[in-house]
Structure formats: structure tokens, C-alpha cells
Amino acid sequence: MKIGYFGPPGTFTEEAALTISGEHLALNTINEVLMAVKNGQVDCGVVPIENSIEGSVGVTLDLLTHDYDLKIRREIILPISHNLLINPDAEIEDIKVIYSHSQALSQCRKFTEEMDVEVHSATSTSKAAELIRGNNTYAAIGTRRAAELLNLKIKSQNIQDYKNNLTRFVVISQKDHEKTGNDKTSLVFSLHEDRPGGLYKILGIFAEENINLTKIESRPSKEKLGRYRFYIDFEGHRKDDLIRNILNNIKPKVRSLKIIGSYPKEGDD
Amino acid sequence: MKIGYFGPPGTFTEEAALTISGEHLALNTINEVLMAVKNGQVDCGVVPIENSIEGSVGVTLDLLTHDYDLKIRREIILPISHNLLINPDAEIEDIKVIYSHSQALSQCRKFTEEMDVEVHSATSTSKAAELIRGNNTYAAIGTRRAAELLNLKIKSQNIQDYKNNLTRFVVISQKDHEKTGNDKTSLVFSLHEDRPGGLYKILGIFAEENINLTKIESRPSKEKLGRYRFYIDFEGHRKDDLIRNILNNIKPKVRSLKIIGSYPKEGDD
Numbered sequence: 001m002k003i004g005y006f007g008p009p010g011t012f013t014e015e016a017a018l019t020i021s022g023e024h025l026a027l028n029t030i031n032e033v034l035m036a037v038k039n040g041q042v043d044c045g046v047v048p049i050e051n052s053i054e055g056s057v058g059v060t061l062d063l064l065t066h067d068y069d070l071k072i073r074r075e076i077i078l079p080i081s082h083n084l085l086i087n088p089d090a091e092i093e094d095i096k097v098i099y100s101h102s103q104a105l106s107q108c109r110k111f112t113e114e115m116d117v118e119v120h121s122a123t124s125t126s127k128a129a130e131l132i133r134g135n136n137t138y139a140a141i142g143t144r145r146a147a148e149l150l151n152l153k154i155k156s157q158n159i160q161d162y163k164n165n166l167t168r169f170v171v172i173s174q175k176d177h178e179k180t181g182n183d184k185t186s187l188v189f190s191l192h193e194d195r196p197g198g199l200y201k202i203l204g205i206f207a208e209e210n211i212n213l214t215k216i217e218s219r220p221s222k223e224k225l226g227r228y229r230f231y232i233d234f235e236g237h238r239k240d241d242l243i244r245n246i247l248n249n250i251k252p253k254v255r256s257l258k259i260i261g262s263y264p265k266e267g268d269d
Numbered sequence: 270m271k272i273g274y275f276g277p278p279g280t281f282t283e284e285a286a287l288t289i290s291g292e293h294l295a296l297n298t299i300n301e302v303l304m305a306v307k308n309g310q311v312d313c314g315v316v317p318i319e320n321s322i323e324g325s326v327g328v329t330l331d332l333l334t335h336d337y338d339l340k341i342r343r344e345i346i347l348p349i350s351h352n353l354l355i356n357p358d359a360e361i362e363d364i365k366v367i368y369s370h371s372q373a374l375s376q377c378r379k380f381t382e383e384m385d386v387e388v389h390s391a392t393s394t395s396k397a398a399e400l401i402r403g404n405n406t407y408a409a410i411g412t413r414r415a416a417e418l419l420n421l422k423i424k425s426q427n428i429q430d431y432k433n434n435l436t437r438f439v440v441i442s443q444k445d446h447e448k449t450g451n452d453k454t455s456l457v458f459s460l461h462e463d464r465p466g467g468l469y470k471i472l473g474i475f476a477e478e479n480i481n482l483t484k485i486e487s488r489p490s491k492e493k494l495g496r497y498r499f500y501i502d503f504e505g506h507r508k509d510d511l512i513r514n515i516l517n518n519i520k521p522k523v524r525s526l527k528i529i530g531s532y533p534k535e536g537d538d
Contacts, residue, residue, distance in 0.1 A: 029382065031382065050489075050494065051489070052489050052491065052492075052493055052494045055327070055487075055488055055489045058324070058375065059375075059378070077494065102371040102390055106327065106328075109328070113298070113300065118392065119392065120389055120390065120391060121371055121389065121390035122389060123387065123388065162491045162492075164491075164492060164493060166493065166494050168494060197472075197475075197476045197482075199472060199485065200469065200472040200473055200475075200476045203466075203468060203469040203472065204469055206466075206469075207466045207469045213466075214495050215494075215495055216468065216487055216497065217487050217497075218485055218486050218487055219324055220319075220320070220321050220324050222321065222431045222433075223321075223433060224321055224433060224435065225319065225321045225346065225435050225437055225484075226483050226484055228484075228485065228486075
């Protein structure tokens with residue numbers, strides 16, 4: 001089993017990928033991971049899709065919607081704890097600039113604002129950790145593993161603004177998962193008209209059948225302000241009779257509809 | 270009239286702020302702008318709230334929801350065009366790193382991926398432009414105005430992935446706007462239970478009265494995955510009788526409800 005993941009090593013995505021056994025391949029962008037799955041270079045790819053604080057990872061949703069016909073095969077939910085990393089001989093008073101991935105910076109905004117330093121974003125938390133080595137005026141926000149790998153000092157732990165910080169990763173493959181009886185399905189759709197009265201009707205179809213929606217997100221459709229694409233996760237497998245009926249019922253009411261996969265539900269409560 | 274804005278000069282937010290006449294004050298963060306409005310240091314503040322490609326500006330929504338009791342008094346919608354800026358004597362082949370604000374980088378993702386360079390984010394497009402001066406291996410994504418101010422060369426224009434790119438700015442004040450007869454209201458609410466059946470009921474209240482929703486966005490409530498806060502913009506003023514009734518009808522059905530302001534609707538079609 002060959003597993004591609006949004007690298008480099010030392011990121012939370014690597015941690016998620018390591019929960020699957022096999023050969024692990026770090027790739028540079030989320031796009032490269034999906035490309036590798038499409039080309040068969042890897043059997044599956046691990047990418048982040050949603051964070052409990054920051055919300056969806058837009059790039060992942062956009063690529064799955066517009067650019068690839070790949071499926072979610074599994075979800076992996078990990079707690080996220082951010083650390084302030086500095087050089088072994090640096091002091092906190094020396095720090096002028098903090099580097100990290102933009103989502104990590106957003107998640108630690110209050111912490112960095114209090115430190116009153118410049119923040120620069122890097123392509124990953126672990127690239128940020130690499131980048132600060134040897135410069136005592138730089139700090140990085142990153143993982144414990146990155147500190148170990150790069151011989152940096154953990155100056156502060158758990159520095160994210162909200163302590164209960166979970167990230168949901170997805171395992172992307174050419175096919176989704178068979179029914180297990182405890183499944184979820186991810187769907188994206190857009191509406192015929194601009195009026196969210198249309199959304200009301202779609203939600204009604206799920207409400208009538210007592211189907212629990214575990215996620216609802218809207219994202220701009222990229223055409224104009226006020227037009228949205230909706231991402232919904234719900235309980236059930238696309239091959240369940242009930243879900244099949246619901247999907248058939250929705251199809252004529254939407255402008256576009258794409259199933260991004262059915263897969264076993266992982267507990268996050 | 271004293272107008273604070275999320276600076277520095279040379280950003281699109283400055284362009285939006287300049288549509289209001291008075292004395293303009295560039296501030297370093299969105300938080301500082303709202304703080305200046307709260308303290309009375311400025312009469313109003315201009316900050317970005319939504320982009321047609323990237324979606325909501327999370328920081329602005331979060332601060333208006335959790336940290337300040339300020340109101341939207343006006344909206345300003347501007348078309349956004351991104352440019353690749355380089356030093357006057359630099360060549361495109363020399364470029365190794367591109368700096369810009371993280372939203373601008375997201376909006377030009379395909380362009381930067383094709384150039385196959387490193388991307389670093391800066392606190393604003395115009396900070397990025399400042400940062401590259403004198404280094405021919407650096408480029409910035411920024412405004413035409415920044416190029417003029419800093420004597421940089423515009424190497425490519427309109428480099429964003431989606432050409433129809435609009436940003437909506439809001440003017441924040443201690444009070445919202447009086448009724449004009451062509452108004453919008455912005456609302457944030459959270460639901461009692463995790464089930465989006467609750468959202469279905471709320472949308473039904475608007476649908477029954479034929480109130481047009483001009484925006485709907487969900488954001489994670491920061492407590493756990495799968496719990497959301499909903500941002501809705503709709504046509505009408507909170508002092509209209511119809512809207513007043515709707516708000517009274519919603520209140521007992523939600524866990525929390527906050528009106529972020531009623532203000533004149535600007536055309537964006």
C-alpha cells in the first residue's frame with residue numbers, strides 16, 4: 001500500500017497518514033497528492049479537509065469539486081495542539097518574526113498578537129520550523145515532532161486560541177468505501193436560483209426522512225458574490241435504499257450535484 | 270470625519286476607504302480598526318468581510334461576533350485585480366519566491382503553481398510589495414497603486430484564477446444606518462441542537478415571508494467539529510415591521526442571535 005500525503009514530514013497530515021500502514025510519500029501540495037492518486041502513483045492520499053476552528057480547507061474542497069473525480073474513502077480526526085518553537089539558544093524576548101502555515105497562524109492569532117511580532121506564513125508548519133533554524137529572532141508554530149526532527153526548543157505548548165481544536169483529514173482514493181452500516185456521505189451541490197429558498201427545500205428532504213446532517217458549509221461558487229455551493233455530510237451510505245431515494249429526489253431540484261464519497265463514520269464526540 | 274482602515278496604504282481596503290471622504294488612518298490589523306472604532310479614536314472603520322472567490326474573511330466575522338458590539342453601517346463592493354510585481358531591473362526567470370497576503374495567494378494559486386516558486390504570505394499585499402524591493406529573486410502579488418507607490422514593475426496583470434473577483438468591504442461604526450427603503454440586515458445565530466433540522470426551520474421563517482437571503486455562510490462554532498454558527502444577510506431593515514416580526518419569531522428557536530447591522534444595499538449585479 002502506497003500512501004501519499006500533503007507533506008512535508010513533521011506536519012499533522014503526516015501524523016494522520018501514519019495511522020495507515022504502508023509506504024508513505026510526502027508531496028508538496030494538496031493538488032500533487034490528488035494528482036498522484038489520479039495517476040495511480042499512490043493507492044490513496046491523505047489531506048486535511050476541515051478544522052473545528054478555522055472551518056473547511058478551501059483548496060481541498062475546490063479541487064474535489066472542480067478538478068478531480070476522486071472519492072473520500074475514509075476520515076481521520078486528530079486533536080491539534082500548536083507549539084511555539086525557537087532555536088535552542090534563543091530567548092523569547094529576541095523573537096521578532098513568527099513563521100507558520102496560515103491556518104496555524106489563524107488558530108494562534110491571539111497568542112501572536114499579544115507577542116506583538118510580525119507573522120509570515122510558510123507553506124507548512126514544518127517548512128516554517130526548518131526556516132527559523134539558526135536565526136534567534138525567528139520562531140515557528142509547529143508540532144512536537146517537528147521540534148524533535150529539527151532540534152528546536154518548545155517554548156510554549158497548546159498556544160491555539162481555542163483549546164478544543166480538532167482537524168478532520170480524509171483519505172482520497174479512486175473509489176469510495178463499501179457499506180459498513182455506520183457510514184457517512186459527502187455531497188456538494190449548487191442551486192438553480194440565487195435564492196436560498198432553494199436550500200430550504202433541499203434541507204427539508206433530509207429533515208423529512210430524519211437524516212442527521214453532520215456538516216453543512218457554504219462556499220462562494222466563484223461566479224459572483226451571493227452565489228454559493230453547499231457541502232453537506234450526512235449519515236448513511238449512497239447505496240442505502242433510503243439515501244438512494246433522497247439523492248434521486250434532490251437531483252431535479254439542483255443545478256449540479258456531486259457525491260464526494262461514502263465512508264465509515266469515525267467518532268468525534 | 271475620521272476613517273480608520275485595515276492598512277497599509279496601497280491595499281484594496283485603502284481603495285475602499287478612499288470612497289468615503291475625510292481623514293484616513295491606516296491601522297495594522299482588523300482588530301486594531303475595530304478597537305479604534307470602539308474607543309472613538311475614529312468615526313468608522315473599513316475592513317474586508319467577503320470575497321467572491323475565497324468567501325468570508327473569518328477574522329472580521331469572528332471579531333464582530335465575539336469581541337465587539339459594533340455595527341455594519343455601509344457596504345462597499347470593489348472588483349479585485351491582482352498583479353505580479355517585480356523590481357524594475359528583475360526578470361521573471363529570476364523569481365524564486367512570491368510574497369503576498371494569504372487571501373491574494375489563494376486567489377492566484379494556479380498562477381503561482383505554474384511558476385513553480387515558493388510562496389510566503391505577508392500581513393498585506395502592500396507589505397509584500399515593500400518586502401521585495403531590491404531583491405530580484407522576489408516578486409509580490411499586489412495592487413497597481415502599490416507598484417506606483419514603491420516604483421515596482423507590473424510583470425503580469427489580472428493573474429487571479431477566477432477573473433470575476435469581487436470583494437465586499439464593510440464600514441463599521443458604533444451604530445448602524447437608518448432605514449432608507451432599500452436595506453440589508455446582517456445576522457449571526459447558533460442553534461440549540463447539533464441537527465441542521467434547526468437551520469431548516471429558521472430558513473423556513475424567511476421563505477414563508479418571501480424574504481430574499483443575499484448571503485448564507487456557516488462557520489465552525491469553535492467548540493467541536495460539526496457545530497456551526499450561521500451568518501445570514503437578507504433584504505430589509507431591522508426596524509421594518511415585517512423584519513421585526515421575523516426576528517421575534519426566530520429568537521426563541523435559536524441558542525444565540527446577534528444583529529450585526531442594517532444598512533443600505535449596494536448593487537453588485
